[in-house]
Amino acid sequence: MNGADGQSPVIVVGAGLAGLTCALDLVRAGLPVRVLEAADEVGGRVRTDRRDGFLLDRGFQVFNTSYPQVRRRVELPRLRLRPFTPGVLVHTAEGSRVRLCDPTRRPSDALALLTAKRERGTGPGPLALAALGPLCALDLLAPPRLLKRLPERTTREELARWRVPERVVDGFLRPFLAGVFLEDDLDTSSRMFHLTWRSMLRGTLTLPADGMGAVPRQLAEDLPPGCVERASPVAAVSAAGVTFADGSAAGARAVVVATDAAAARTLVPGLPAVATRTVTTYHHAATRSPLREPTLLLDARRRILNTCVLTEVAPTYSSDGRALVSTSVLGTDAPGREAALREVLAELYGTGTRDWERVGTATVAGALPAMVPPWPLSRTGRTASGVYVCGDHRATGSVQGAMASGTRTARELLADLARR
Template sequence: MATQSFISSFTPHHTFHHHHRRRRHQLLKSPTKLRAQVSLTTPPSLTSQTNPNKTGVIVVGAGLAGLAASIRLHSANIPFLLLEASDAVGGRVRTDIVDGFTLDRGFQIFVTGYPEAKKLLDYEALDLKKFYAGAKVYYGGRFHTVADPLRHLADAIQSLTNPIGTVVDKSLIALTRVRVLTQSDDQIFSAEETTTLDLLKRIGFSDSIVDRFFRPFFGGIFFDTDLETSSRLFDFIFKCLALGDNTIPANGISAIPEQLAAKLPANSIVLNSPVASIEKSESSTYVVKLKNGDVLRSEYGVIVAVEEPEAVKLLAGESNDFSNETKQLIPRSTVCLYFSAERSKVPVSDPALFINGSGHGIVNNMFFATNVAPSYGPPGKALLSVSLIGLYEDESDEDLRSKVIEEISSWFGPEMAGSWTYLKTYRIKFAQPNKRPPTDLEKNPKVGVGLYVCGDYRTNATFDGALVSGREAAEALLKDRSSVRAT
C-alpha cells in the first residue's frame, strides 16, 4: 500500500520501529520530527501544515487491544497514531531480560485455541513451546498427574485411580469437553451464568477434584482460587484448552504484542507518551492532551485501550454512558517470583505445570520455564517461575522469597530448593479484570459519538478477548464514519 507522511510538530517522543528492537525491537531516541504513516486516501487537511497535530484516529494504549484496533484501522487505510505511556508495546504482556534469563511479567500462558488470535498471529514465527497437556498436582506429600486423555492416553488411564478426584469426576471432565465444543462462542458468552464454583457443583464434580485440581488450575488462570469468576469465562477457556495447546513463545510472552506491532506502519506507535485527558472540542471532535503539554486532535475519533481504572479517569466527565455502565470490581492480582538454578539441579525434565492441590501454603502454581522453552535461560541454566494469588502487600519481597523456598522445599527437597538463586519478584496489581457475575462479555465499544473503548475488561478477560475488543472498537468507528460520509 502506498503511503505518504505528515509531520507532527509537537514535542518529539520515542517511536516504535520494527526493524531494530530490544531483542526484537529498539526505541528510536528523540527524533527531531515525529512521523506517522497516512494512506493516500487521507483527506488533505491531515497532510496540511496548518493542522500539524491532527490525525484520523488516536488510539490510547498499545496493549493487545490497542494494537488490534490499530491493525484494523490500518487495514482500512485510516490514518492513526497509537500512543503508549510506557517504553514498549504490550501493556501487561511484557517480558524483561535479567542476567540472561527471559522473565515474563507474571505467569502468562498463550492458548493456541484462541479463535481471534489464530486470525492475527503467525504461530510458526512465534516459535511456540508447548506445556504438557495436563498438570502435576501436589497432594498428600507427592505429585499426581492429571492428563488430557486425547493427548496422553496412557497417563490418563494411570491417573484414573489417583486421589485427585474420582473416576466419575474424570468422566465428567470428558462430558464437559463435549458440552463446550458443541457450543458457539456467542452461545457461551450469552448463556445463563453463575460462578465457576457453582457450575462445577451443578455438573456434579466432587469436592476432592474441585479443591485439589480446579481451584489451583483455573484459579491460576483467573487469579481467583475462590472460583467466583463467571461460568461463561470458564466454559470459553475450557473450550480453548480443548481445541489448542498451552504454550509460551520461545522469546518470551512479549513476542506476541511485538509481532502485532510489526504489522503497523513505521513510526505510527509513539512510546513514552502518557495521556493526561481526553476532551471534546467545540467542533465535536476529540482532543487528546499529553502529560507533557502536547495536544493532538482526531478527525474521526478516539479509541481508549487502557486498563479500566485508567479509562475511568481519562473519560471522567466526557462519557456518562461509560461511567454508568462501568462497575469497577477489585481487580485480580498476583505475585510472581523467579529463581535460577543449574540445570543439573532441576528435579524433573517435564514441561509441566505444577499446581498446589494441598489446600495449604501460599504457592498456587509453578513451572520450570526452561523445561518448556530452553531459550528462557542461558546454556546450562534453568529458570523457575512461582505464582501466588493476591498481592501480599503486607509482606516484603524477602519474606515471600523465604516462604516460597521453604514451601517448595517440601515438594522437591530442601537440598534441591536451597540451591536455587533468587532473581526477581513481580507484583501485578491489575493482573486481570474481575469477572464475577453478573457479566456482559460482549459490550458495545461505542460510548459516545467519536469515542470508543476496548480492553479485556470489556470482553472475556483473556488475550483473545483483548484482541476481539480492539477489532470491534475499530469496526464501530469505521461503521460510524461510513454513516457520516453517506449522510
C-alpha cells in the first residue's frame, strides 16, 4: 500500500496504544502509514473481551483522566467514563475494614475517619495519614519536570525519607501501589512513584462504559480507513521493510516496532532486555453484588493485589444484571490457585463465594516493565539497526507512558526523514 504519490509508507508493527499514537502523528504529518497488528483486534494489552454476557478486560485496568496524552488525544465523552470512588477500602491484618479517601473530594468520609473509635492495630489512623500531607503537596503542585529530576531511589526508600510511618506504608501504600506497579516490595523508581501519585491526586480513576478496549478502538477509528491491518503477523523487520509470517514481504520508508518488550527484542535483537511483571486477573459472576459501591478493596496481608465489583463502577460490564467481581494477583494461574482465592475473597467481602461462576481468567505476561532504579523515564525510539521502537517499556508502564513513547518516536522519525 503506497500513498497517492507512490511514496512508500511507514510501517508500524503493533496496534497497541504506542503504535496507534505514533501512527496518528505520522498520518497528521501527511505520511502514508500501514499499521500491522498480529491479533484480530487493536489494543495490545489493553483489550476487552465479550464473554457470557460480560465485558472482561485483559487484566485489571483503570483509565486515569489526568494523563496529559489522554487529555490531548482522547475524546473523553465518547468513552462514557464511569468513576471509581475517590478512595479505597482496606481489609486490615486484624480482619477489620478501613476506608481511606481523598479528603478534598470526600470530606464526609475523611470526617468519619477522624471521629471513628479505633481499636489498636486496625490500620493507619488520621494522625499517621497526615504524614502524607507534605509529600502530597509536592506532587500535587510541583511541575512534572521538577518531579522527573528528583534524586532517584526506590519508592520504599523515598517514603522513609519523607518519614511516612510504617503503619501507613504497610496498611495502605504498599497494598495500593502493588496493584499499580505489580510488585509488593516498593522497589519501583521513586520518580515513577511521584509522577503516578501526582496523577492520582489530580485525576479521576474511571472505566469506559464499553471496557478499556474502547480507548485503543477510538484511536484506531481516527486513522484513515484501511490503515490498520488486523491478523497480519510480522516475522522480521529491517529499516527497509517487513517480512510477514507467511513469507511475503513489504517495503517501507521506515519501520516502527510498537510491540511489547519481549516481541520487540525478538524483532530487533540489539535491544537491551527489559524485566517485566506478570499479573493474573480472575473474573467471577455473582447473582448479587458483594459490595454495593464502586470501590477498590485492598488486602493489607497482600494475598491479592486488589479486587472490585466492576459492575458497581460500570453496570454496562454485565448484560443481565449479575455482578462482575474482578480480582488480580501477581504471577500466573496455577492449579488450585482459584480455589484458594475464593476463600480469600469470602473473607474480604464477608460473604460466601462457592456459588460464584468463574467466567474468565486472564494472565498478562509482561504486563508492565519492572521500573526499578535507575529507570529512564523516556528513551529514544531510534536504534542502531535503523528500525524505530516505541512502547511503555521505552518510557513508563502506563497509558501515559505508552502514548508518550509513540509521540516521541513519531517526532524523531519525522525529524530524520526531513534530514534525508
